[in-house]
Amino acid sequence: MADDEKKNGETELELVKDLDMSSIDEEDDSFNACNFVFLEQISDRITSFVQGVFHRAVGDARMSEQWFPAMLRVVRVIITADGGDVLTPEALTRAVELDESIKNIAVQSEGENGTTVDLSFAQVCYHAGPQCMQMSILQLWQYDKATIQKLTKQQILTAIHQSKSSGSSRMGMSVDVVQYLGGVEVSSNGSSSASGGQTEIESAEAMSMTYFIQTYENRLNPEPYVLEWEQRFLDTCSEGIEGYSVYYLAVRSFSDIGGGTIKGDLRFLGVGYILVILYLTINLGNLNFLESKFWVALGGIVCIVMSMAFSVGFSSLLGFAAGPLNRLLPFLLLGIGVDNMFVFVAAYDNLSSEEKKGLEVSEKIALMVKHAGVSILITSLTDFSAFAIGASTIIPSLRSVCLFSAFGIVGVFLVTLFFFTGILTYDQKRKEANRYACLFCCKLPSDYSPNECSKRPLFYRFFDHIATTVLALLPVKIVVVVVALLLFAIGLAGTVQIEQDYQEDWFIPEGNYFYDYIQISKQYFQSDGDEAFVFFGAVDYYANDEKLLRLPEELGAMPQIASSRIDFWLTAYYGWLNQTTDASVIDSTDSKRRPKDADEFIRLLNLFLQRPSGMKYERDINMNEEQTVITSSRMLVWFYKTSKSSEGIEAMDNSRAIVDSVGLGNENAFIYSRILFTWEGFTVIRAELFRNVGLAFAVVFLVCMILIANIITVLLVLCCVVFTMVEVVGVLYFWGLTINVVTTINIVLSIGLVVDYAAHIGHSFMLASGSKQQRVRKCLRAMGAAVFNGGITTFLAFLPLIMSKSFVFSTFFKVFLLVAFCGLFHGLVFLPVALSWFGPAPYLSVQRQKEKQQYTAPTHTSEKISATVV
Incomplete structure (x- = not known):
């Protein structure tokens, strides 16, 4: 026996294989020889770091596989008597009949010259000596049905007792058959034990039968006939036994059930994209025939697809391997890319009439990029830095998705800057040509005038009139600070208590044979570790x-x-x-x-x-x-478990x-053992989480200092990020989640989104002139709706995952729900209040421009929101 069936089943699902740390390998961290030298050096450092932490587990795994390649797969059956006794002649007869049905399974394999060969159980089983290796209490009677049918209850108990004393021998294998029994009851002069106790057994509620199947190349990618045999095994067991309950498991079960659940839940992500497209269509422009931005919204989605293609292509070109969680990359890029789109559109809409006067559309777009480009550059660099830090992790799946995401951020920035601006340019030309927003080939009536209500969307009016007014009130400011501190205290309490844990059955949804097997195995065979x-x-x-x-x-x-x-x-x-x-x-x-x-x-x-x-x-x-x-x-x-x-x-x-x-x-x-990877991961996973988050905070601080260039604003922005992340981790504890690879990946990835919510507001505040309160009002009017829309689209993208049965996707939903809620609260509510009290003076260039405007136009009294504040 080379591997427990549960570990075999676990490795069948690529995601879980990666999550239990067993896929750490030098090949995952090395590049092709033709790649850039500096990238090879980075890879070598990552590899050295991985081996430094997991030196024993990695080295031991490779050596054990080299000495004893695992070439078997395990299938198992548990039979229960529904509260009765399985140590009866009838129960054993039913069990041996099921055993015969399993051994009668025959499959076909492709032989030489394309011929088809029929394979019996004896030809596909794993041999120990001359016979097939299997484990069951039935081995006491050599799996002989005729013998078992003639047994009495007392003869069964006597045979078990004798095997406890001398060991059951089959093919020279002396074993304690009691380990194949569950729910054991012993006589009054004995004692019950998970391993059978010492004693005279009176009854048992469950029995297990285990079969071993031979593979010749790779047990994780076996021959087709092996998978076919396992499927027929599952079909045979699903027919059940009259009067008894049958629970069964094959190696392919984890892939079929666990992997199938994840693949099935991918449809929810498609629904999320549709919701985002609808939201973009409604909120990116105005709801009228002229100013709607339907094609701009679709173009924005195309930009996300292009950036994803850039990420995958460039990462693959450099030799990075894609991980199982990279399928979520489109939604990470969606949340960040859509935020950039709203910022660009807001910057264009906020151009003053003086700036628009007498300029061509292309020149207006250039002004938009001039004002909004810095804000997008700040968030893009902070996001890239956060993901780059995450790529130094020892967790393979996190390292992969962070690397791909980092290059994806570069792609989003470049595509938004050069492609999305082109889409906006053509859309503005369409608008000036008075053409329909959707049917741009048709012109609107010359006297068409959009409804006044549609010219300023709801969220813009909310931040322009309500939010800015309410947040200016002192009692409201005090309440905001108190709520922020209360949320932080709750988050901190949860953060210090959150535990690290991981269970394989978290990845299995309820309502299927695999889930039922796991539960019954826990109930009756707790010693099966x-x-x-x-x-x-x-x-x-x-x-x-x-x-x-x-x-x-x-x-x-x-x-x-x-x-x-x-x-x-x-x-x-x-x-x-x-x-x-x-x-x-x-x-x-x-x-x-x-x-x-x-x-x-x-x-x-x-x-x-x-x-x-x-x-x-x-x-x-x-x-x-x-x-x-x-x-x-x-x-x-x-x-033991x-x-x-x-x-x-x-x-x-x-x-x-x-x-x-x-x-x-x-x-x-x-x-x-493969479990050592999980246990060794437990020793570092908490430290790994806080290490990555801490380094990400440090890098975000440095990048913001370079681009925002004001220590007070940067500290306030970082404070919002810290508050948000502490609250996310803390609430996860109260939500019943633990620190494991899935939550660690989610938390590290969410830093990039959290930074965006606060960085746009902080940078906009530095570009506004006037008193602190006036500058807060200006930055909220200019950027509030854009930041809010970016957060809502991120939430909408993951909203359909609330229906997911997958542990991975349901965890993603919980984390990003918290990220959207806490991030928007701190970015749009707490940060403006903090800036109104502790905010620094605007940039010197802004002050000089303001003085110049006052000198050249002293009688000017209206205060138009300038694109400068974007």
Whole structure:
């Protein structure tokens, strides 16, 4: 047995494989030799950092796969008696009938010269010795239906009790069959135990049957006939057993159910795009025949698609591999790109009549870019920096999506600057030509005049008349500050309490056979944890046999390891030497029944592997071609299920320490399991989250200092970002979520969106003249609606995910709902209040321009909102 069925199932889904940290690999971090030298250096540093943190897990994984490539897949059945007893002749008869149906499954495979070959179970199963390897209480009676039908209840219990005392033997495999029973009840003079107790068993509510299927190339990408066999296995089990409940699982189940759920929920993201297009059509322009921006909205979506193509193409050109979460890239770019579009349109609409007077459309567009370009540059650079910092993470999926997003930000900025402005230019020419907004080939009547109500959209009127007036009131300002501090306190309380956790069944929706199997497995087979192996290299097994023989006892003493399920070939080998009556073998041993020398150790080992009791260990020992030297071997260990990350970390550290104490060196003796990636991830995931967020804050601060160039404004903007992120993490705790790779990815990605909400307002404030309160009113009038619309479109893009059954997508919805709400509150409510009290003076160039205007036009009294404040 090389991998537990649950771990096999977990790796079948690409996303989950990435989430449990097992896909860390040098190939993910290296570039092709033809790429730029500086990019190769960056990649090498990332690789070194990854290996520095996950050195043992990464190295151990590669070495174990090199020594013992995993070439089997596991399927499993659990049968329950619905509160009754499965240790009855009838129940066992029904079970063996299901076993026969499973073994009668035949599939076809393509043979040589395109011929079709029929394969029976015996040809697709994983062999241990001459027979198929499987695990079930039915092995007590050799899976013989005739024998089982004649059993009595007492004979069944007696056979189980005898197997507890001496071990059940099948193909020389001595095992405790009680581990295949769940809900065990024992007699009054015994005690119940997850592993069967010590005792006389009276009944059991569940039994399990496990089958192993052979693959020859890659167990994660098996031959087609293997997948076909698994599907027929699922179909056979779905027919059920009369009077009993059947729960079943195959490796492909995680891909079919988990992956299918994610793929099915992608339709919700399509609905989100439609909602955004409708919202853009309504709010990007005015709702009348002349000023509507329907084609501009569609052009904006095209810009997002172009930027995504740039991101994927450029990243792939540099050799970066796409991760499973990159499918969400269009929606990250949508939220940022739409924000830029609203800023550009707002900048054009806010051009003063003096600036528009006598200018061609192209010249007006140039003025728009002049005023709005800096604001977009600020947010683009901060977003790019935040994603670039995220790309230094050790989490493969986060690293991939951050790299692609960083290049996507560059694409959004360039496409918006050069392509979207062209769309706006042609739309304004259409407008000046008095043509219909949608049917631009047709002209409007010469006397057509848009309705006055439609000339200023609702949100613009709200920020122009209501928001600016209300936020100027002192009681309102006090309430805003109190609410902001209260939200921050709640967020901080949740942030310090949030735990880190990850469970595989989070990715499985309810209402399917896979989910039912997981729940029943938790109920009846809690001791079924995670399989691991202690691997040994080309060491002197004869000279170190005493140290090696102590390992099972020392590991079995750990509370996190099932001592009854440790299986070591060396222990079995020496047990055989002590029990055999073969004179030739006895003559080759000393008085302690130990081989006389190293040569005899190998000779007798080869003899042991030919015996029934040793056949199953053939796959646990690798020798050279001459069968004279052991090149590598392994010992089976079984970890119990852990409910807390701290338990897993303790199990990992203690088991490694025990194996290291043998003194053979990490390269020659180490313990490895896929669960170790998850546990090792637990040791750094919290630090990784706060590291990425902290570095992102630092980079955002530096970029804002360079572009906004005012310490007070930058600190207030950063304060809004910090408040928002603390509140998001804190509310996630109260929402029942934990720190895991999914939430970490969401939080890191959301920083780029959070910055936008505050940076536009802060920069606009610095470009406005007048008193602090007047400048707040100006920046809200000019930018409030644009920022609000950008936040709403981000929310709309993810809104359909509220119906998602996928853990990944539902988490995205929760995070970005909080990001939109908290980000808009701090950017549009708290920041203006803070600026009205603590805001600095405007840029010196703005002050000089204001003085120049007052000097040249002293009688001017009207205060038109200038594009300068955009």
